[in-house]
Amino acid sequence: MADNIQIQKENVKTLFESPYLRVADLQYAPGKHYYDATRRDMEDLTAVKSDAEFAVMLADAVSCFVILDREGEEPKLLLSYEFRYPAGQYLLSVPAGLIDREDREKPDVLVSTAVREIREETGLEIRDTDTVRVVNPLVFSTPGLTDESNALMCAVLHSAQLTDLSQEGAVGSEQFDGFCLLTKAQAREVLKKGRDQRGKFYPLYTWAALMYFVSDMWREA
Secondary structure, three states: OOOOOOOOHHHEEEEEEOOOOEEEEEEEEOOEEEEEEEOOOHHHOHHHOOHHHHHOOOOOEEEEEEEEOOOOOOOEEEEEEEEEOOOOEEEEEOOEEEOOOOHHHOOOHHHHHHHHHHHHHHOOOOOOOOEEEEEEEEEEOOOOOEOOEEEEEEEEEOOOOHHHOOOOOOOOOOOEEEEEEEOHHHHHHHHHHOOOOOOOOOOHHHHHHHHHHHOOHHHOO
16 A cells, blocks of 8 residues: 655645635645645645544535426436536536535534525525435545535425526526426436537536436435
């Protein structure tokens, strides 16, 4: 087994800092540097955490697999088209968002954040008959570039009304261009093609949602 490379806090230097993003220089050996784009404060970087701290760290955000399982209807995966600035395109996306500081004070931080993000980005309220659960508490986005991480959440809604769907809750830079409801067969087609129904490529988190849906793992609560 390879020796663990332990990056010391004193060997981390901030190269760029803004209210939303930082770039850190991680010196992992004399004269050896790696660079990390992060949303975290320097003292909370993943790279400097001990094994014990790493094991219990909280994700930066949640990505939600929202499934409408209404009585008498075929289940559908709910996605939306959100403008992704680095791609310059509206991409087929899952409801997602950062875990706010206020969320961190709540007893079930991942579930409460997911409920809020679903409400803001779809207009749908989670009801007592619905379920929201953790699929994976933390997955990294692209750990060769950033330490950003997401918790994957699954929300199964049984009584949601399509007339309640709304993207009016968009905040900040968020821009949306409608919803996409996929049956299992349609989701499989999007997976096979590697493009959405508009012919565009899509994010990895969308791929994960599609796979989770077509595999029927959402039924295994």
